[in-house]
Amino acid sequence: MVTKMPSRTHNQRSTADWQALDAAHHLHPFSDMKQLNAAGSRVIVRAEGIHIIDSDGNRVIDGMSGLWNVNVGHARHEIIDAISAQLSTLDYYNTFFKTTHPAVIELGAELATVTPPGITRAFFTGSGSESNDTIIRMVRHFWAVQGKPEKSIFISRKNAYHGSTIGGASLGGMAWMHKQGGLPIPGIIHVDQPYWWAEGGDMSPDEFGLWAANQVALAIDRAGPENVAAFIGEPIQGAGGVIIPPATYWPAVQKICRDRDVLIVSDEVICGFGRTGHWFGCQHFGVQPDLMAVAKGITSGYFPLGGVLVGARVADVITEQGGEFAHGYTYSGHPGACAAALANLAILKRENVVEHVRIDAGPYLQAGWHRFNDHPLVGEARMVGLIGAIELTPDKHARVPFPGDGKAGTICRDIAFGQGLVMRAVRDTMILAPPLVVTHAQIDEIIEKVARILDLTRAELIRQGLL
Ligand code: PXG
Numbered sequence: 001m002v003t004k005m006p007s008r009t010h011n012q013r014s015t016a017d018w019q020a021l022d023a024a025h026h027l028h029p030f031s032d033m034k035q036l037n038a039a040g041s042r043v044i045v046r047a048e049g050i051h052i053i054d055s056d057g058n059r060v061i062d063g064m065s066g067l068w069n070v071n072v073g074h075a076r077h078e079i080i081d082a083i084s085a086q087l088s089t090l091d092y093y094n095t096f097f098k099t100t101h102p103a104v105i106e107l108g109a110e111l112a113t114v115t116p117p118g119i120t121r122a123f124f125t126g127s128g129s130e131s132n133d134t135i136i137r138m139v140r141h142f143w144a145v146q147g148k149p150e151k152s153i154f155i156s157r158k159n160a161y162h163g164s165t166i167g168g169a170s171l172g173g174m175a176w177m178h179k180q181g182g183l184p185i186p187g188i189i190h191v192d193q194p195y196w197w198a199e200g201g202d203m204s205p206d207e208f209g210l211w212a213a214n215q216v217a218l219a220i221d222r223a224g225p226e227n228v229a230a231f232i233g234e235p236i237q238g239a240g241g242v243i244i245p246p247a248t249y250w251p252a253v254q255k256i257c258r259d260r261d262v263l264i265v266s267d268e269v270i271c272g273f274g275r276t277g278h279w280f281g282c283q284h285f286g287v288q289p290d291l292m293a294v295a296k297g298i299t300s301g302y303f304p305l306g307g308v309l310v311g312a313r314v315a316d317v318i319t320e321q322g323g324e325f326a327h328g329y330t331y332s333g334h335p336g337a338c339a340a341a342l343a344n345l346a347i348l349k350r351e352n353v354v355e356h357v358r359i360d361a362g363p364y365l366q367a368g369w370h371r372f373n374d375h376p377l378v379g380e381a382r383m384v385g386l387i388g389a390i391e392l393t394p395d396k397h398a399r400v401p402f403p404g405d406g407k408a409g410t411i412c413r414d415i416a417f418g419q420g421l422v423m424r425a426v427r428d429t430m431i432l433a434p435p436l437v438v439t440h441a442q443i444d445e446i447i448e449k450v451a452r453i454l455d456l457t458r459a460e461l462i463r464q465g466l467l
Contacts, residue, residue, distance in 0.1 A: 015055040018043045029164075042417075047074035050435045050442055052422070061446060063422045065435045068238055068270045069296035072347045073435040079302045079343040086339030095124075095333045103338035110345055111309060114279045116288055121315040124333040125306035128269035128295035129163025132232070134308050135265055135291055136167050137327050139230045142263075142314050145322050148226070155219050155231045155262070157193040161239035162232065162267055162293070171232055174240075189223060191215040193237065194245035197380045197391055197399055209246030217256040230263035230290070235281030238270035241429040242389035244382050250285035263290040263314070269306070270387070273297030274348060274436050277358030277385035284384060290314055300344045305337035353436050357385045361438050368447035369432070375451075377458045377467075386436055390450075392428040392457070394467055401428040402466055411464075412457040419456070421449045 013021070023037035043055035050073055052062045065071060072079070086103055093101055104124065112120040123138070125131045136154065143151040154171060156162070162171035169177050170184030173193070178184055194212040196205045203211060220228045231253065237243040257264050266289035271281025273294070278284045280292060290313055295306035310318070318325060331337070348354060362385045369388050372381040379393030379400075392408050393400060402408040409425030416423040416430075424431040434446065461467040 015043055016040075018055055049073050049075065050438055059420065060417060061421045061434070061442070061449070063416075063432045063434050063446065064424050065433055066301045067296070068275075068433050069299075069301035071273055071275070071297040071436045072300045072344060072351075072353065073437045076300070076302075076343075076347065078347060079300065079340050082339045082343035083303055083336045087336050090335045092335060094330065096328055101333075101335055103335045103342065104333035107333075107338040107341050110342060111307070114345070114349075115292070115309055116280065116283060118288075119292065119309050119311045121310045123308040123310060124338075125295075125308065126304050126329055126331040126334070126337075127163070127306045128267075128293060129165040129168035129306075130329060131269070131293040131295055131306040131308050132162045132171055132267065133165050133167035134327060135230075135232070135293055136171070138308065138310070138314065138318065138325065139263055139265070139291070141322060141325060142317050143229055145317055150227050151229050152187055153223050153228045154188045155216055155223075155228060156188055156190050157233060157237075158190045159193045159195065159240040159243070160190070160232075160234060160237060160267075162234075163269075189219050191219045193240065193243060194249045195237075195241075195243045196246055197382075198401075200399075205246040206248045209248035210252055212245070213249050213252035213256060216253050217260075220256070220260050220262055225260040225262060228260065228262050230265050231257050232265040232267060234267045234269075235271045235285055235287070236276065236384060236387060238387070238433075239426065241426040242382070242387055242431050242433075244384055244389075245285070247285075250282075250287045254287050265289060265291045265293065267293045268309075269293055269295045270297075270433075273300075273344075274354040274357050275385055275387050275433065277354065277362045279354055298344070299337060299340040300347075302344065303334070303337040303340035304331070305334070305341055351437070357436050361436070361440075361443065362386055364440055365434075365438070365443045365446070368443065369450075371447075372450065372454065375454050377454050377461075383432075386438070387433045388431070389426075390430045390432075390454075392430060402461070404466065408457070408461055408466060411460050412453060415456045415460065416449070416453045419449050419453050421446065421453065423450075423453075 019040035022041050044052050045055050046053040050062055051059050053059050108122045111122050140152050156171050158173040160173040162168045170188050173190040192215045196208045200208040266282040268280050276284040282289050290311045292309040299305045366383045369381050369383045372378045377392055379391035381390045394402050406427045409428040412430055413425040
């Protein structure tokens with residue numbers, strides 16, 4: 001039995017006290033600490049269902065599912081109890097030296113029931129970044145074992161996000177991240193992304209999808225297919241601004257890679273576990289990857305866990321010919337994480353959450369979302385499953401952002417929070433990715449809020465002379 005923490009525990013300090021302590025001792029990820037400390041962090045003290053509650057008692061819809069991960073919603077006691085029960089039985093043991101444990105065994109088998117055909121084995125990590133680092137090492141090992149150590153280059157995309165470790169950030173295509181710390185590491189080539197709204201020029205979306213796929217072919221051919229290990233991509237780029245590729249893109253990329261014997265890695269850290277209305281985002285686009293990186297939604301965020309789900313081609317070579325794979329993390333297959341994932345998968349299956357996204361909540365939210373295409377501030381409103389974006393623009397027909405490097409997005413995000421909805425701003429692109437268990441009534445409320453937020457943002461942009 002898990003007892004709820006009395007709210008008193010969180011109210012011992014005032015918001016100002018929390019903020020002062022936070023500023024004094026806590027370095028936040030991806031934050032300008034000087035700016036943040038001057039403004040003060042928002043203190044989130046509680047969460048339930050699709051809502052978060054801050055230290056001033058504001059109840060806000062968690063339109064980002066935490067950080068794209070709380071797929072089954074907050075405060076699901078089934079998961080909390082499963083973690084508790086597991087930790088009471090086996091709090092920790094490693095999987096390095098000829099040992100294993102029931103939770104990690106059950107999870108590997110359970111994952112094999114939801115993965116695309118042929119992907120039946122899992123290597124566990126603690127995060128998405130660690131999963132992608134694992135993939136770099138595993139894929140290079142795979143080729144080296146077969147006498148092709150030179151087949152080591154990864155093709156990725158500009159504006160991709162694959163994590164923040166040195167490997168993950170190098171695979172990623174965020175130029176502003178590469179500027180710090182001498183990244184990327186050698187052996188990674190970044191090609192143009194399939195971002196039609198911003199970069200498609202005069203091409204139709206389908207033409208542009210083929211053009212962008214061809215950039216992958218050109219990069220492989222320039223490097224020499226004998227030197228290229230794998231292509232990695234998010235089915236839909238999340239942190240880059242929910243970039244939904246044209247339908248022509250992924251099938252063309254798949255053919256290009258197969259023709260050149262280049263492995264395909266689908267980074268499913270955001271798209272996996274139902275976000276697109278399929279178990280994995282690659283299935284939405286009809287692509288069969290060789291490996292998948294997972295994290296986030298695998299536990300709905302209740303416990304840190306990542307994994308590399310490995311198809312037969314790679315897994316067989318690693319297993320049969322690879323000898324010792326000199327790689328692993330202390331928390332590879334942590335019992336508590338595996339218990340959280342098992343309980344989370346049980347909920348996803350029992351409540352038909354993936355189907356709910358594909359045929360019910362997804363289409364319902366999309367219908368409301370797509371109506372924002374008529375709003376004067378909106379250049380494009382796009383969504384697949386329950387992952388969507390709105391491009392804010394000063395000119396509906398020119399497909400351009402506002403001048404000022406994301407200022408309009410920041411204004412809109414702050415207005416959204418004030419209206420009781422968390423949306424994330426990437427430049428001037430507003431993002432929504434609510435928990436997958438969202439109901440029709442909650443979707444109605446979200447759409448009503450977004451309409452008001454867009455109107456208020458437009459008024460504020462006019463007031464500031466940006467429109
Ligand atoms: N791949 C993808 C596709 C991701 O979205 C990672 C890998 C790395 O996962 P970890 O667990 O190491 O964080 C991610 C993470 C944002 C934001 O601002 C997105 C992520 C992480 C932090 C911030 O949208 N995605």
